[in-house]
Amino acid sequence: MRKFIGLVGTNTTQSTNRQLLQFMKRHFVKQAELELIEVSGLPMFNKPQDMKVPERATEIAKKIDASDGVIISTPEYDHAVPAVLMNALEWLSYGIHPLLDKPVMIIGASFGSLGTSRAQAHLRQMLDSPEISARVMPSSEYLVGHVLEAFDDKGDLTDKDKVEQLDALFADFQQFVEISKELWHTVKVDKKEVQKLGKEDFN
Amino acid sequence: MKLVGIAGTVEDKSYNKILLQFIANHFSNLADIEILSIDDIPMFDQDNDQTESGAIQYLNRKISGADGVIIATPEHNHTITAALKSVIEWLSFKVHPFSNKPVMIVGASYYEQGSSRAQLNLRQILEAPGVNAIVFPGNEFLLANVKEAFDDNGRLKDEKTTAFLQTTLQKFLRFVKVINTMNQTAGGHDDAAGSEDLNSKGKISTTIEGVDMTADDWGEKAAEKVNAVEGNTYVKLDRGILTVDQLNYFLNSMPIELTYADSNNQFIYYNKMSSTKKMLAPRRPGQVGDPLSLVHPKRAIQGVKSVIHALRTGKTDMVKMPVPGNGPDKYIMHFYKAMHDEKGEYVGINEFVLDIMPIIKWYLNKTGQKLAADPNAEVDANTGASSKDDEADNSATDADTSASTHDEPEAEASNGDTDATTGASES
Numbered sequence: 001m002r003k004f005i006g007l008v009g010t011n012t013t014q015s016t017n018r019q020l021l022q023f024m025k026r027h028f029v030k031q032a033e034l035e036l037i038e039v040s041g042l043p044m045f046n047k048p049q050d051m052k053v054p055e056r057a058t059e060i061a062k063k064i065d066a067s068d069g070v071i072i073s074t075p076e077y078d079h080a081v082p083a084v085l086m087n088a089l090e091w092l093s094y095g096i097h098p099l100l101d102k103p104v105m106i107i108g109a110s111f112g113s114l115g116t117s118r119a120q121a122h123l124r125q126m127l128d129s130p131e132i133s134a135r136v137m138p139s140s141e142y143l144v145g146h147v148l149e150a151f152d153d154k155g156d157l158t159d160k161d162k163v164e165q166l167d168a169l170f171a172d173f174q175q176f177v178e179i180s181k182e183l184w185h186t187v188k189v190d191k192k193e194v195q196k197l198g199k200e201d202f203n
Numbered sequence: 204m205k206l207v208g209i210a211g212t213v214e215d216k217s218y219n220k221i222l223l224q225f226i227a228n229h230f231s232n233l234a235d236i237e238i239l240s241i242d243d244i245p246m247f248d249q250d251n252d253q254t255e256s257g258a259i260q261y262l263n264r265k266i267s268g269a270d271g272v273i274i275a276t277p278e279h280n281h282t283i284t285a286a287l288k289s290v291i292e293w294l295s296f297k298v299h300p301f302s303n304k305p306v307m308i309v310g311a312s313y314y315e316q317g318s319s320r321a322q323l324n325l326r327q328i329l330e331a332p333g334v335n336a337i338v339f340p341g342n343e344f345l346l347a348n349v350k351e352a353f354d355d356n357g358r359l360k361d362e363k364t365t366a367f368l369q370t371t372l373q374k375f376l377r378f379v380k381v382i383n384t385m386n387q388t389a390g391g392h393d394d395a396a397g398s399e400d401l402n403s404k405g406k407i408s409t410t411i412e413g414v415d416m417t418a419d420d421w422g423e424k425a426a427e428k429v430n431a432v433e434g435n436t437y438v439k440l441d442r443g444i445l446t447v448d449q450l451n452y453f454l455n456s457m458p459i460e461l462t463y464a465d466s467n468n469q470f471i472y473y474n475k476m477s478s479t480k481k482m483l484a485p486r487r488p489g490q491v492g493d494p495l496s497l498v499h500p501k502r503a504i505q506g507v508k509s510v511i512h513a514l515r516t517g518k519t520d521m522v523k524m525p526v527p528g529n530g531p532d533k534y535i536m537h538f539y540k541a542m543h544d545e546k547g548e549y550v551g552i553n554e555f556v557l558d559i560m561p562i563i564k565w566y567l568n569k570t571g572q573k574l575a576a577d578p579n580a581e582v583d584a585n586t587g588a589s590s591k592d593d594e595a596d597n598s599a600t601d602a603d604t605s606a607s608t609h610d611e612p613e614a615e616a617s618n619g620d621t622d623a624t625t626g627a628s629e630s
């Protein structure tokens with residue numbers, strides 16, 4: 001059974017983005033293992049000269065390393081990814097590169113009708129940067145809008161169409177993980193390139 | 204024109220900090236740019252609202268009071284730093300100082316492509332409804348290859364780049380004016396200086412009630428009322444301990460005249476260093492306790508209100524005012540500095556008065572130099588005029604006044620028993 005990491009891109013205790021990942025964990029329990037990781041609690045990224053990364057970031061990196069893929073759930077603050085998730089990604093690409101060539105799926109939930117489309121596009125752009133270089137599943141936006149009505153008391157998604165969509169996307173993502181393994185040509189080069197990156201690549 | 208600058212990073216060594224500092228120093232004749240630190244701003248967390256903390260209120264106050272903002276952004280992972288994003292999140296949560304505020308974005312980077320993606324991203328964030336800033340369109344300033352760009356003194360080496368930056372800044376200053384005019388006509392501006400109560404009718408936590416403010420013996424009566432300590436009683440200060448006597452020796456030996464006006468616009472202290480007659484800005488012991496309306500002539504009231512309001516709202520931190528007409532050997536300056544408590548709340552004005560001519564003469568004497576009029580200086584001799592307050596160019600202004608070209612009285616006399624706070628609203 002494949003093992004996935006679910007990154008909760010928020011530090012709010014009452015977050016539907018966490019709820020969405022928790023739902024996925026239960027819903028796909030027979031297909032894959034999904035471990036949720038919180039991104040809060042890391043110090044503010046300050047580009048230390050000694051390139052020393054906090055222990056918590058190293059721990060997260062190890063778990064990501066050992067996984068088959070990562071699912072990131074992001075809210076949207078000010079048309080973008082929340083600072084707390086950006087901060088985690090900064091630590092996770094400074095001297096360590098656990099997301100390099102790692103299959104990633106992006107999801108997001110929001111109160112409004114737009115879902116988190118801008119934040120997802122923003123996250124995609126970040127994951128595409130040389131220091132992260134993740135393999136983000138293409139054409140796979142998954143937005144849950146109007147979240148207040150989206151979940152029932154047990155925390156399950158009520159909208160059948162949304163569940164169906166998620167089932168399809170998750171199936172595709174598993175496939176994507178396999179396909180990504182075929183994309184091995186660049187992996188070695190990517191690893192070499194990323195080793196060259198240092199302090200100066202974070203301006 | 205008062206701007207604030209934010210470098211979007213919390214790292215110790217940052218070329219974006221250097222770039223911003225350079226802009227502030229090099230173009231100080233174009234605008235007063237105060238650099239704000241974001242080092243102490245915590246990670247945004249809506250479950251742990253820290254909007255009221257000193258660090259966030261400081262930014263809120265400074266940005267609210269500024270005419271415009273310059274943000275220098277690095278680029279991490281194709282975007283801005285989490286540290287800068289966190290600041291913007293705090294400032295779009297319970298308070299919204301960026302709302303309708305003109306903002307210019309600049310950025311420095313190590314390589315060719317500059318911080319283009321981060322700048323674009325920042326633009327999008329600043330224009331989100333909760334932030335609602337008005338970002339200066341076009342005119343992207345990307346400084347590439349920063350390692351070679353600055354000399355040891357933090358100055359840009361390339362003259363063309365500096366000239367381009369100057370053009371961009373000048374355009375932005377015009378943009379700021381247009382936007383702020385637009386905001387005013389849209390009703391976003393209030394003529395709030397008029398609301399300053401110089402009669403001190405209000406009450407702040409330190410106001411001593413039940414004593415006639417205007418009485419000559421207010422000091423004695425008020426002290427009695429609150430059992431104020433005196434003599435050899437120790438007072439614990441921010442860093443150190445002095446007795447009240449020692450505090451008096453200390454303050455009264457200052458080579459400057461100090462006046463304390465609290466946030467209720469009450470004149471509550473001055474360092475009685477010499478007799479009223481000998482003071483540069485004469486104060487009488489009996490004036491202590493008076494509301495500010497009583498220690499200024501009527502014609503100065505509007506100016507006083509503008510100065511206080513600018514300091515209270517953070518539009519400026521310091522107002523400088525020369526008192527002309529004292530001949531070549533004396534150049535009396537009044538400085539009005541806003542005071543704040545540890546939370547950044549305005550608590551009053553520290554006015555200090557001194558004659559800077561002896562300092563200038565001493566310096567010239569020691570370094571073998573002499574004063575000479577600068578034929579190119581844009582002399583703004585009528586500094587008392589309030590019509591030009593936006594463009595006031597302090598640094599270039601006062602150089603030749605020792606040659607007494609100042610024949611226009613500056614709305615204030617330095618004699619009499621009134622405070623020298625003047626009608627000028629120059630900052």
